[in-house]
Amino acid sequence: MAAGRGTASPEALERGRVVANHGRQVVVEDAAGRRIPCRLHGRKLAAVCGDEARWAYAHAGDDHGTVYALEPRRRTLERLTSGGHAEPIVANLTQLVVVVAPLPAPDWSIVDRYLAGAAWCGVAALIACNKAELGLPAVLATELDAYAAIGVATVHCSTRGAPGIEALATRLAGAVSVLVGQSGTGKSSLLNALAPEARAVTQEISAATDEGRHTTTHAVLHRLASGGDLIDSPGVRDYAPPLPAPRAVASGFVEIGQRAAGCRFQDCLHLSEPGCAVRSALAAGEIRPRRYDSYRRVVELAREFRERYPERRPR
Ligand SMILES: Nc1nc2c(ncn2[C@@H]2O[C@H](COP(=O)(O)OP(=O)(O)OP(=O)(O)O)[C@@H](O)[C@H]2O)c(=O)[nH]1
Ligand SMILES: [Mg+2]
Ligand SMILES: [Zn+2]
Known part of the structure; x- marks a missing residue:
């Protein structure tokens, strides 16, 4: 099926999912798992990773297409901008995975705000403590125990050694999850370990500041062989969800x-x-x-x- 630019009617459009977002350019995955670069039609259309898109090839035989419309979003992770607006980050999620690590040192207020944001938008949340092969400092272990005590699921994982990624993979199966958290905690490394074809760029944290280098700049979604869909997202310095009363x-x-x-x-x-x-x-x-x-x-x-x-x- 191919619909020309001016002739696209909603029924004639294909369904797909936005799996990467680079401003006006997105990548849509179709039902057969093909990934098609698409541009967004019109100025008003703004897509995020996870969006259900209605799209069409520009012309029959083309290898790129146009997204004409988006389906209404369910369970969108948003952030509060400095101008006080709710900006969508990823759409149609079922699970938020806050990734922490022994290094960079966790900022727990960021973790708390992610957990609150997840609760307010009806998304399940989980804390993944990565780089666990390094051993956990006592303060980190205490915080994780305290989260577990209030019913927040926590899992330990590592892309470099024991305990590995199996416990995390089990948690991701059957869910549409996003990895969020501070830069340098290993979100892209976890995606690569779980979906090697992702080949996400990773980078050592800065030796001078012990902080990540904000390597990932766009959210990207991959299907996991172990089950579930996983979205990697850019690391943050701070995070606030849209605020309720x-x-x-x-x-x-x-x-x-x-x-x-x-x-x-x-x-x-x-x-x-x-x-x-x-x-x-x-x-x-x-x-x-x-x-x-x-x-x-x-x-x-x-x-x-x-x-x-x-x-x-x-x-
Ligand atoms: N020791 C150890 N290092 C890890 C582990 N996982 C990732 N790293 C390292 O941590 C550094 C940062 O990893 P990334 O995957 O780029 O981190 P990120 O969270 O995606 O960072 P941003 O994209 O900036 O948000 C890299 O040097 C990784 O090799 C792990 O399990 N153990
Ligand atoms: Mg990254
Ligand atoms: Zn009270």
Whole structure:
């Protein structure tokens, strides 16, 4: 089937999935697994990795095509831009995998914000601790145990030695997952280990700063032989998801959201209100101060957002 540029009607278009995104140029995978470079039709169309696309070859026999439309997105991972807008990163996900490692040293507030963002958009989340063959510093092991204790799944993996990638592969089977996290944690290395044909570029972290070099610049999706689809994404220096109303922030912090029902006031923000079950649990050592601090900072962000953009409705 081929539809010319001006003649493409929705029924005549093929279905495919955006598996890489380079601005106005994308790569679409068709039902047979072929990957076709496509341009986006019109200025308004903006695709992200994971989008379901309606596309057509420009002319019969062409090896490139045009994307004319995108299907409505489900479960989109978004980030809050400095201008206060929600920018989609990847679409139609089922699982977010936050990758941490002994080096670069984890920034746990980034991890907490990813977990909150996943909860708010209805995506399951998992923490993968890569480079585990190096051995885990006690502080890292303690944090991972604490996440496990509040019900966040954690898996240890390595692309260089034991424990390997099997436990991660098991978690990815049957899911559409995205690898996110700080630069240099080994996201692209994990993709290459799981899907060697991906041949994603990887790079040593900087010896001067012990930080990654922001090697990956675009999200890319690969099918795994072990099952599931995996999206590699660029490493971040910081991350904030689009913010809900301050009262809804607790739903992104599982151990805080669970206790909110015990608060005296229904609209308790768990900051300094009397009769607050969350503050009681914090005082009793049942909630970790570091996690509470992450929560408090996100509530502050959500309040600032409301003051700054009163016309924008929180989702
Ligand atoms: N020791 C050890 N090093 C690893 C492991 N996995 C990846 N690395 C190394 O970590 C460095 C960074 O790996 P990348 O895969 O480029 O990291 P990334 O997370 O994709 O980085 P960005 O694309 O910048 O976000 C490279 O030198 C990898 O060889 C591992 O399991 N153990
Ligand atoms: Mg990378
Ligand atoms: Zn409270």
